[in-house]
Amino acid sequence: MSAVLLIELLGSPRIVRDAVELQPRGRKSWGLLAYLLLANRPSRQRLAELLFPEADDPLGALRWSMSDLRRVLGPDCQLYGDPVVIELPSTAVVDVNLVFRGHWDEALELRGLDRELLEGVSVSGSATYDLWLASERRRLSGAAEAVLHEATLACLAAGRISDAVGYAWRLVDLNPLDEAHHVLLVQCLRAAGDHAGAAEQVARCTDLFLRELGIEPSSALREAGRMLTLNLFDARPYSLRALLEAGEAAVAAGAVSQGLQTLREAAALARQSQDRAMLARILVALGHALVHVGRGGDEEGGAALHEAATQALEAGDVQVAAAAYRELAFADLERGRYDRVQKFLDRATRLAADNAVELSWIESIAGACLSDQGRHRQAFEVLGSALERAEQTDASEAMVFARCWMGRLHLLRGEWSDAARVLEQAWREARTCWMALSPLPDSLLAEVQMQTGDLKAAEARLERAFVMGRQLDDPCLESIAIRGLGLVAVAQGQFSRGYRLLVDAPRLSRRLPDSYRWIEGYGLDALCAVAVEQGQAAAPRWIADLEALAARCGMRELLVKALLHRASLGEAAAFEVARDLVATIDNPALHAALFAASS
Incomplete structure (x- = not known):
């Protein structure tokens, strides 16, 4: 034994x-x-x-x-x-x-x-080992945060409020400058009936951010501290279905606040009626809306989705449970909690069985997750399968989503013609079935045009993408478009303007606590490159921010970029760590960047 x-x-x-x-x-x-x-x-x-x-x-x-x-x-x-x-x-x-x-x-x-x-x-x-150890410490700290985050949401959804409050406090202690942790703690305190404690935590977080960062927290924290008033009436089956449909329709039409309120009322009524199957459907709709369009609503959305999965499984509705786990995976993808993403996707895949449309969504998220981590070969395979399933079932939105990540993958690898072809198709299709996503392929396609020398076309695309992102109040779409506009300005010789725009890109992405962390890192990488090239005094600070973010989340490719930026400032040990990491990443463009840095 x-x-x-x-x-x-x-x-x-x-x-x-x-x-x-x-x-x-x-x-x-x-x-x-x-x-x-x-x-x-x-x-x-x-x-x-x-x-x-x-x-x-x-x-x-x-x-x-x-x-x-x-x-x-x-x-x-x-x-x-x-x-x-x-x-x-x-x-x-x-x-x-x-x-x-x-x-x-x-x-x-x-x-x-x-x-x-x-x-x-x-x-x-060696100094190289010390750098590696510091990076691993950040990665493990990020993984510990992901564990505590999932535990908090799961306990909150299960009604274990005291446990949820305790785990949320540990999250705040572990990383007090992450606003999302404070939002979740406030949400837990309110669920425990401690409204005074929730208000005190909002004030404490505000004071901390003003003192340490010089800024106030976003509106998401204030929203978490507010009491919600629900207009409940006698629950009947048709009323629940009508509320669900009305809430989803309002969100789809852009009336997000009204739609969320309607879905919250529907969820409260469904709990009163003890209709588990209907409650699960409503909670998935609420969680989806909060995660995708309810700006700063990922924590409330996560709790709703955890509860939805439990209710759906108890009601025997495995397809709704699969959708709940898939949406939880998407929320964790945005926050860079990649190990948790795969766990949720594994559960969703088992429950989805042979539902090709659901599997297409699951594989698209899995492909994006792999690509974020620099696992390109696996990402190609998974995204290819997602596209095939979406095309076979004529699932137009799933098709656009998968094409966006496939196009981004070609872009990151420097495969310009393939990237242009896939992203052009994604943009055209998004214009017909998912207009709110269209700024993403537009911005990525503009970068292809910029890399191939068509600065004028790239600038026009990026301006359009930025305006639409601003109209949608989507900090991620604004950020990636501003990043591109900054690079175009630099390429046109407008160095000061370009640098200012690049400084704005990660700041815009951080405007809300639940923005897509990879886009923040992508913006920081471009800022670091230009700051180093221009000899900006703030370059080491931007590099440190990129390195910390990439290491904490496990974005290996962006971590290599951060290390190469450090090496360009004369840190030989950083180049050694980058060389070790690049050996595990199958990206010819990154290998070429390493070779250029060694010359």
């Missing part, structure tokens, strides 16, 4: 085997174990360079640390080869794996969930 093995790297690290706590003899052994469990399979030479750069015999020092780890991990673990492979028994529990891939209730049991990777352990190796 295999020994019971627990490996904890969060907080003060420890290894427990058969209820006996063991410690490696060398502090570098902790650094080696963390790298083997979290990084791509490294060669022995690379490990020796990272951890033992000053040793007389770096490879010998590595062999000693590997032997040290074998002793504490026990005979059921294998550590061998070049590249080095670590194999643990299936019964082993590794805290960092649970944070990334475990269920939230399992991850919450971890001793060090809210704490830093290798806390209190000095693993001073």
Whole structure:
């Protein structure tokens, strides 16, 4: 029988085997174990360079640390080869794996969930290793936030209000400058009936943001603190259906506030009637509206969708449950919680069975998630399947959605003709069936035109996309269009104007707490490139912002860009970390950028 093995790297690290706590003899052994469990399979030479750069015999020092780890991990673990492979028994529990891939209730049991990777352990190796460790600490902190966020919403939806309040407080403590965490805490306090506490939290968050950031929180925080008045009347089946249809129609027509109010009233009535199936349908409609068009409404939408999934499963309506999980995945995609995205999509896929339209949506979100992380080969396969399903079922909106991400994938890889073809088609189709999405392919297509030298056409497209994004009050669409306009201005020699526009791009994206984080990072990357080229004094600050965002979310490609920007300012260690990361990303354009940076 295999020994019971627990490996904890969060907080003060420890290894427990058969209820006996063991410690490696060398502090570098902790650094080696963390790298083997979290990084791509490294060669022995690379490990020796990272951890033992000053040793007389770096490879010998590595062999000693590997032997040290074998002793504490026990005979059921294998550590061998070049590249080095670590194999643990299936019964082993590794805290960092649970944070990334475990269920939230399992991850919450971890001793060090809210704490830093290798806390209190000095693993001073090379500057390159120190950069890698800082990046992993951010990534694990972001993953811990995602666990606590899902736990809060799930408990809120299940009526476990006290637990939800506790988890929301932990979220705020973990990252107090993320407005979405404060919004969720206020929502939980109101659900607990603590309206005075909710108002106090709004005031505390406002004071904190003014003091630390020099800005007030968005309107989403104030909205979360307001009491909602619902106009309820006797519930009858036709009344619920009528309210659902009226709410959806109002949202689709652009009367978002009125539509949301109607859907909230419908949900309250459905709870009174104890009609689980109808309640689930209404909650999916409410959650969808809040996530997609209810600006700053992702936290309320997430709670509605969690409840919808539970109610639908209890009513036996697996298709509605699949839709709820798919919408939860989309909300997490926007916030860069990619491990949680895949978990929701896995549940949605199992429930969707052979529903081709639903599977097309699921695969489109999965493809966008993979692409955000720089997993291009997988993204191509998944998005190709999504497009095929959408075309076979004539699902026009799903088709447009999948084409947008496929076009973006070609753009990121520098495949201009393929990108132009796919994005042109996505834009044309969006104009006929999903006008509110059309600024996205318009902005991406403009970048293709800019890269191929047609600045005038690109500028016209971007101006149109920006105006429409402003009319829709969509900070993400405004941000990506302003990013493009800034790059066009720079290309036209308007350096000062271009730089100002690029400074505005990520700021616009952050206008609401639930905006698409990848677009914020994409804007920061362009800003960093121009700031470095122009010798702007603020360049290191923008690079630090990009690096922190990309590392926390696991946007590997944007993290490489941040590291290359640092390398361009003379940090050789940043180039080394970028080189290691690029080896795991199948993007020829990124490989070319690395080669250019090394020249």
